[in-house]
Amino acid sequence: MKPVGLYLHIPFCVRKCAYCDFPSWSGREKWMAPYCERVIAEIRAKADASYLAETLYIGGGTPSIYPLPLMEKLFCALREAFVFAPGAEISMEVNPGTLKDGMAEALVSLGVNRVSMGMQCAQENLLRRLGRIHTFSDVRDGVKKLRAAGIGNINLDLMVGLPWQTVRDADESLDAALGLGVEHLSCYGLIVEEGTKLEAKVSSGAWTLPDTDTEREMYAHCLEKTKEYGLLQYEVSNFAKPGFACRHNLSIWRRGEYLGFGCSAAGMENNVRTQNPRSLSDYLKGVKPEVTQLSEEDAMFESVMLGLRLREGVREKDFYRMHGKHLQDVYGEKWQRAMKAGLLQYENGALFCTERGLDVMNSILVDLM
Numbered sequence: 001m002k003p004v005g006l007y008l009h010i011p012f013c014v015r016k017c018a019y020c021d022f023p024s025w026s027g028r029e030k031w032m033a034p035y036c037e038r039v040i041a042e043i044r045a046k047a048d049a050s051y052l053a054e055t056l057y058i059g060g061g062t063p064s065i066y067p068l069p070l071m072e073k074l075f076c077a078l079r080e081a082f083v084f085a086p087g088a089e090i091s092m093e094v095n096p097g098t099l100k101d102g103m104a105e106a107l108v109s110l111g112v113n114r115v116s117m118g119m120q121c122a123q124e125n126l127l128r129r130l131g132r133i134h135t136f137s138d139v140r141d142g143v144k145k146l147r148a149a150g151i152g153n154i155n156l157d158l159m160v161g162l163p164w165q166t167v168r169d170a171d172e173s174l175d176a177a178l179g180l181g182v183e184h185l186s187c188y189g190l191i192v193e194e195g196t197k198l199e200a201k202v203s204s205g206a207w208t209l210p211d212t213d214t215e216r217e218m219y220a221h222c223l224e225k226t227k228e229y230g231l232l233q234y235e236v237s238n239f240a241k242p243g244f245a246c247r248h249n250l251s252i253w254r255r256g257e258y259l260g261f262g263c264s265a266a267g268m269e270n271n272v273r274t275q276n277p278r279s280l281s282d283y284l285k286g287v288k289p290e291v292t293q294l295s296e297e298d299a300m301f302e303s304v305m306l307g308l309r310l311r312e313g314v315r316e317k318d319f320y321r322m323h324g325k326h327l328q329d330v331y332g333e334k335w336q337r338a339m340k341a342g343l344l345q346y347e348n349g350a351l352f353c354t355e356r357g358l359d360v361m362n363s364i365l366v367d368l369m
């Protein structure tokens with residue numbers, strides 16, 4: 001059977017966060033039921049009993065506000081369309097402000113065994129400014145509810161570089177998150193995306209962002225604190241207790257194949273990338289996905305670009321299995337400069353970034369391109 005990851009996008013939110021440019025919308029509840037029908041049609045169209053689903057990731061948007069009866073229908077359709085591997089990782093994103101009593105149990109009964117919550121930071125004033133609908137105590141309560149329901153694999157997302165965030169704020173947030181004993185932490189630097197409220201506030205001077213050195217200090221503290229709490233960095237922004245790395249994302253970084261369902265969802269099979277329409281109405285109307293056939297050169301570069309994000313790096317045996325070529329033969333000359341500068345290493349059959357290299361990955365990729 002062919003191992004694949006599945007991704008399901010739920011694009012509905014309670015309120016749009018100031019920094020968010022994901023395909024997600026508030027106030028579109030009337031489209032929730034038609035969306036379910038459309039996604040089911042997409043799942044059925046791609047059904048294949050020879051696919052072994054090793055992971056399912058339900059992201060958004062806010063999947064935890066999607067009505068449970070509709071979510072159940074989507075799960076049924078997925079289970080009818082694909083064979084799920086025993087012990088498949090089934091992750092769902094949950095907004096801590098939406099985890100009502102009984103919901104954690106309902107998710108477990110659907111098969112969810114990993115939950116990712118967007119905490120972002122611990123300070124209420126910062127959360128409010130960002131437009132988040134929760135407080136840190138919602139996160140704490142959420143973790144308790146999930147544990148009581150039997151979820152043994154929880155991720156919290158944090159952000160650094162938030163408007164007015166100090167290093168002390170970031171440290172407090174890290175301690176608060178890690179103190180909850182979660183298995184996984186993601187820590188992202190805030191990106192000012194075009195067209196967001198954040199961009200308007202920053203460009204008008206109304207909101208001030210920490211400077212680059214301060215943000216780097218926050219990230220450096222994240223590296224230290226995660227170590228103290230026993231979480232290992234396995235990707236630039238991701239940390240996990242041993243055995244709890246996100247299998248879905250790990251497979252994507254290793255360039256495993258995946259199918260995407262829902263508006264804006266992407267898929268990758270046999271070097272063909274598909275991208276569903278980003279607009280909800282186009283998706284509901286049945287507008288076809290964009291299809292891109294990657295050249296062999298692009299596919300090899302993608303393997304390197306994604307693999308270098310991982311501490312394990314690009315594994316020679318995986319690269320050879322996917323592309324029928326040795327890393328050394330394709331990139332051996334191009335990687336010399338970064339190797340000499342101590343940014344890249346090749347050891348035990350893998351090419352990987354050193355700690356310094358992870359910081360300047362873009363310049364390494366330019367060399368390898």
Ligand code: SF4
Nearest residue numbers: 013016017020024061
């Ligand atoms: S909850 Fe997530 S997807 Fe929804 S608006 Fe906020 S950041 Fe975007």
